Amino acid sequence: MTEQQPNSVGWWEWLGWKGSSQPIQPPPIQNNPKLPEEPIPTTSVVAVVHPKVIESTEVIPQTGWERVKAIYERANSMEKDVTVRVVRMTFLGGFLVGGATGYAQARHAYEMNNVGRKYLSPSDAVKRKIDYAIVRFAKGGFGTGFKCALISGSIVFLTTHVTAYRDKFASWYFPAISAIVGGVFTFPLGLIGSMKAVGLGVTSGLTLSAVVHLYGMAIDKPVNDAYKLFKRDYERELKASAEWDSRVTELMQREQIVWRQQAVKKLKQMDQEKMAIFDD
Structure with missing residues (x-):
């Protein structure tokens, strides 16, 4: 017995359309040919651009505490310099005033405490009296000078720092x-x-x-x-003064100058000679 093959005719053929029994193959995709690489142009001269070097950047403080902190981070700060100058001047003034005002009291106290005391000679009595006056002058001067410096320095310190904090x-x-x-x-x-x-x-x-x-x-x-x-x-004046001091110190070290005033005089002469050359 022969086995019947199943009818492989499709219904498209039954309707009368004669198509190919082979499946339609898509056209082969051709690979694009590799494009030749273009040569990179080269030159014999290479242009080098030097970047701009920024020596320092200044960060502007935004808050009050940052402004107060910036006072001690800067080299030339008005707040620090003014406070130090006021403390020195008031201490010196208070020392002189306190010592001078206490001299009369010291003299009276010395005469009251040394009534009837015998000395080796009149010069010995004068010497002891002068020593006592010097000690009392220094004692009264240091006390008054310290108080004046403390009060005046505190006022200037607080005023400048409150101003910096509040801007x-x-x-x-x-x-x-x-x-x-x-x-x-x-x-x-x-x-x-x-x-x-x-x-x-x-x-x-x-x-x-x-x-x-x-x-x-x-x-x-x-x-x-x-x-x-x-x-x-x-x-600005503080910065100029610091630069001048730095130049004087450098000149003293370079030329082995002992006296600073001599170095200052020589540096002024050098500056005058340079200015004369530029004027010509």
């Missing part, structure tokens, strides 16, 4: 801070002594504020702008 100078800083500092340091003297110190602080603070106002009127600027302008000029 604004106001006229009431000096009277308010002077009154607070005076009241705190004279608190052991009692209420009356503290009130006297507060009154003295307000009076002296108003005087300083008046000086600042007069300076602002002289340059035709508000108080805050006058303070900032003064600070800018002050720090």
Whole structure:
């Protein structure tokens, strides 16, 4: 028996469409030929651009504490220099005033405590009297100078740092801070002594504020702008002074000069010679 093959005629052929019995093969995809690489143009001269070197960048502080911290990060800061100068000057002034005012009391106390004492000679009595006066002068001078330096330095320190923290100078800083500092340091003297110190602080603070106002009127600027302008000029002079000191020190080390004044004189002569050459 022969096995019947299943009818492989499709219904498209039954309808009369004579198609190919082979499946339609898609046209072969030809690979794109590899394009030749273009040669990279080369030149015999290479242009080199030197990058611009930034020596230093200045970060502008944004908050109050950052501005206060920047005072001690800068080399030439007005706040530090002014505070140190005021402390030195007030200490020296207080030392002289305190020693001079205590001299009369020291003389009277010496005469009262040494009545009837015998000395080896009149010159020995004078010598002991002078020694006692020197000791009392130094003792009274150091005490008064230390108090003056502490009070004045605290007022200047707080005023400049409050201004840096708030980034604004106001006229009431000096009277308010002077009154607070005076009241705190004279608190052991009692209420009356503290009130006297507060009154003295307000009076002296108003005087300083008046000086600042007069300076602002002289340059035709508000108080805050006058303070900032003064600070800018002050720090510029500090920078110039630091550069000059650095040049003098370098000259002393290079030419083995012992006396600093001699190095200053020679450096001035060198600068004058350079200026004369440029003028010609």
